[in-house]
Amino acid sequence: MTETSDEYKNPATMEKITSLAKRRGFVFQSSEIYGGQNGAWDYGPLGVELKNRIARVWWKEMTQLHDNIVGIDAAILMHPRTWEASGHVENFTDPLVDCKKCKARFRADQIPEENLRVKKCPECGGELTDTRKFNLMFKTHIGAIEGEANVIYLRPETAQGIYVNYKNIIQSNRMKIPFGIAQIGKAFRNEIVTKNFIFRTCEFEQMEMQFFVKPDSDVEWFNTWKERRWAYYEKLGINMDHLRWHQHGPDELAHYAKDAYDIEYLFPMGWKELEGVHNRSNYDLSRHQQYSGKDLQYIDQDDGNKKYTPFIIETSAGLTRSVLMTLCDAYDEEKVADKGNDDDWRVVMRFHPSLAPVTVAVLPLMKKDGLAELASEIRDELKEDFPTDYDQSGAIGRRYRRQDEAGTPFCVTVDYDSKEKNDLTLRFRDSMEQVRVPRAELAERIRQEIKKYRRLK
Numbered sequence: 001m002t003e004t005s006d007e008y009k010n011p012a013t014m015e016k017i018t019s020l021a022k023r024r025g026f027v028f029q030s031s032e033i034y035g036g037q038n039g040a041w042d043y044g045p046l047g048v049e050l051k052n053r054i055a056r057v058w059w060k061e062m063t064q065l066h067d068n069i070v071g072i073d074a075a076i077l078m079h080p081r082t083w084e085a086s087g088h089v090e091n092f093t094d095p096l097v098d099c100k101k102c103k104a105r106f107r108a109d110q111i112p113e114e115n116l117r118v119k120k121c122p123e124c125g126g127e128l129t130d131t132r133k134f135n136l137m138f139k140t141h142i143g144a145i146e147g148e149a150n151v152i153y154l155r156p157e158t159a160q161g162i163y164v165n166y167k168n169i170i171q172s173n174r175m176k177i178p179f180g181i182a183q184i185g186k187a188f189r190n191e192i193v194t195k196n197f198i199f200r201t202c203e204f205e206q207m208e209m210q211f212f213v214k215p216d217s218d219v220e221w222f223n224t225w226k227e228r229r230w231a232y233y234e235k236l237g238i239n240m241d242h243l244r245w246h247q248h249g250p251d252e253l254a255h256y257a258k259d260a261y262d263i264e265y266l267f268p269m270g271w272k273e274l275e276g277v278h279n280r281s282n283y284d285l286s287r288h289q290q291y292s293g294k295d296l297q298y299i300d301q302d303d304g305n306k307k308y309t310p311f312i313i314e315t316s317a318g319l320t321r322s323v324l325m326t327l328c329d330a331y332d333e334e335k336v337a338d339k340g341n342d343d344d345w346r347v348v349m350r351f352h353p354s355l356a357p358v359t360v361a362v363l364p365l366m367k368k369d370g371l372a373e374l375a376s377e378i379r380d381e382l383k384e385d386f387p388t389d390y391d392q393s394g395a396i397g398r399r400y401r402r403q404d405e406a407g408t409p410f411c412v413t414v415d416y417d418s419k420e421k422n423d424l425t426l427r428f429r430d431s432m433e434q435v436r437v438p439r440a441e442l443a444e445r446i447r448q449e450i451k452k453y454r455r456l457k
Contacts, residue, residue, distance in 0.1 A: 012331035014268050018197050020347070021327065024406055026050065027198060039191060039202035041320075046406060049357035049387060051205075051323050055184050057354055058207045058317070061232055062182045069180035069209065070173055074161025076154060076186060077142070083153055085291035086160050086284065088137060091255060096134035101126025136189045138202075154188040159314065161185070162210045163284045167296055177298055177310060178221060180211040184319060196269050198324050205319035210312050212298070215282065218258070218311040222279045225313050226261060229277055233263070237352045237455040238329050242266040243274075256283035258311075265325045274325055275317035282309040326355060330407060336432065349407030350430055353450040358408045359386035360446060363399050365415040367392050375414040378424070378439065382412075385443055404429055409453070410446055430456045 021027040025044035029036040043051055063069050083089050095108035099121035108131045111122050119128040138154040141147070155161070162181045169175055184207050191202050198204075213221045226245075233243055248260040258279040265274040286309055289296040297307045330349040337344035353359060360382055364375035372392055379390050389408065391399045396413065403411050413425040418439070426437045426445065437445050 011333045012268055012328045014197060017268070017324075017327050017331060020331070020349075020405065021047070021197075026327065027323075039200075041198050041201060043323075046357040047323070050326065050351075050355065051319060053355050053357065054322050054326060055205075055207065055319055057236070058232075058319075058322075059182065059184065061235075062180070062207075062209050062315075066180065068175070068178065069182055069211075070169060070175065071182050072162060072165055072169065073185065074158065074165060074183060076188075077152055078155060078161065078164070080152055081291055082160050082164060082288075083137065083156075085287040087255060087287070088153075088156055089135070092137060092156060093133040093135050095131045097131050098129045099124060099126045100129060134190075136191065138188045138190050156189050157187050157316075158183050158185045158206045158208050159210060159284070159316070162208070163288055163312075164292075166210075166212065166285065167294070170298070176302065177300065178211060178213045178217070180209050182207075182209040184208075196267070196272075198320050199267070199269075199272065201320065204321070206316060207319050207322070208314065208316045210280075210314050212310040212312055214300075215308055215311050218279055218281070218313065221313050222259060222277070225315055226277050229263065229275060229315055236355065237453070238325075242329065244271065246271075246273075254278075256280050265329075267325070267328055274321060275315065278314040278316070280312040280314050282311050284312060285309050326351065346401055346404050348404040348429060350455055351407040351409070352455070353409040353453050356407045356409050357387065358389045358403070358406060359450075360410040360412060361389040361391055361399075361403045361408045362412045362414065363390075363396060364392050365396060365413055369416070370419065371414050371416070374419060378412065378414060378442070382443060382446075386446065400427065400432075410449065412442065 024046055026047035028042045028044055030040035030042050031037045059071070063071050096105065097108050097111070097116070098105050102121060102124040104121060104123050106122070108116055115122045115128070116131070120126075121128055137156050140152055140154065141150045142152040143150045162183055166181065169181060184205060186203065186205050188203055191200055211221060211225060230243075234240060242265055244264050246262045246264050248257070248262070253260055258281040260276060260278040262273045263275045263277070264271045285296045288294075289309070296309065298310050300306045300308065327349070330351045332348050332350055333345060334348055335345050351357075362375050362379040362382065364371040366372075375390065375392070379388050382388050389403070389406075391402065393399070400411060407429070409429045411427040411429070413427065415425065418424050422440075423436050423438045424442060425434050426442070427434045428449070
């Protein structure tokens with residue numbers, strides 16, 4: 001499906017999203033002054049706030065709201081035997097072919113079968129090399145001397161850091177099955193092809209939760225976590241028409257998986273994976289027990305001290321991919337007035353207030369007559385509770401448009417009546433409605449509006 005497909009109703013295109021991301025300081029090309037680094041991106045002032053707020057909302061959803069889920073922050077560099085046990089050294093590969101003429105590189109499973117059969121480059125018609133395996137892990141050396149004995153990897157996923165600490169957490173935090181361990185952290189994959197902006201990159205962040213259960217209860221918990229993860233996106237006000245489930249068929253299942261579903265989002269470039277919910281069986285702990293020689297069985301004191309290797313239900317979402325989804329889902333173009341032959345349009349990012357990089361912007365109607373000073377005082381009052389912005393440059397309508405494009409859900413305008421009556425104009429991003437609110441009630445009014453927020457259809 002292309003960006004012009006009738007199935008995609010959102011006005012966002014990848015060109016519009018990438019343009020807005022740079023223009024408003026969400027995302028920049030890494031090392032841009034040197035021509036850019038392929039597969040790497042830098043998050044600007046609004047982008048890092050959006051990313052951090054998504055992470056905080058996910059963390060609250062997965063830990064604070066559950067009595068039996070705790071967090072961890074495992075090291076990026078792990079013992080190399082970890083990746084032998086997990087199967088990454090042997091299985092974490094892509095089939096790769098190169099063109100001998102134009103030097104283009106392709107994943108063999110993503111070019112037409114006819115081209116692969118006759119070894120013809122789909123770009124220039126040149127001869128292709130034989131297919132070979134390409135391991136996606138970044139490999140380096142630790143210590144002063146390079147050699148096979150000093151090989152170490154940048155982790156390609158965060159889950160293994162949870163598995164190798166599973167017994168530590170049981171013992172230190174007295175966890176009882178069923179229980180979960182959550183983690184947000186960076187991962188690295190030497191992707192052959194990086195594309196679609198920040199959708200597929202070499203450096204990214206994952207939000208994962210591994211839930212440990214009795215072997216005979218895995219199907220029930222698998223279905224429970226499918227329901228919970230779907231409800232999470234509803235809570236964030238995501239357009240649910242742009243979400244769907246995809247079950248992995250027999251040819252798609254990873255070697256460790258008993259069952260697997262993806263939540264897919266309708267990005268401008270088509271339906272793509274957003275989050276995975278997987279039944280990993282007891283593969284991971286069994287392998288680490290085998291390779292480490294340590295007993296990783298669980299002793300169930302509530303079931304006659306029965307010993308077993310827990311099954312694991314995994315929920316795994318890309319944080320940086322979630323940023324892209326949030327940008328695409330929030331993007332809207334709206335005609336707000338007819339001006340003869342010149343219609344008045346606005347670009348508005350309809351972020352949920354819990355995700356918006358800036359919650360409230362304070363705007364003095366004029367710079368003079370003490371309004372700017374009063375506005376600064378009000379911002380100081382608000383910024384203890386909310387991420388804020390201050391803008392006194394240009395016409396008030398133009399400033400509203402700038403905040404709409406940044407996704408700021410509330411604007412507070414300070415005018416001459418504010419000095420006399422001690423009240424302010426509170427403007428709502430989505431509806432553009434404006435109401436007068438007493439200064440003393442402003443913070444509480446914003447909190448209440450956030451709690452009852454519902455995205456306009």
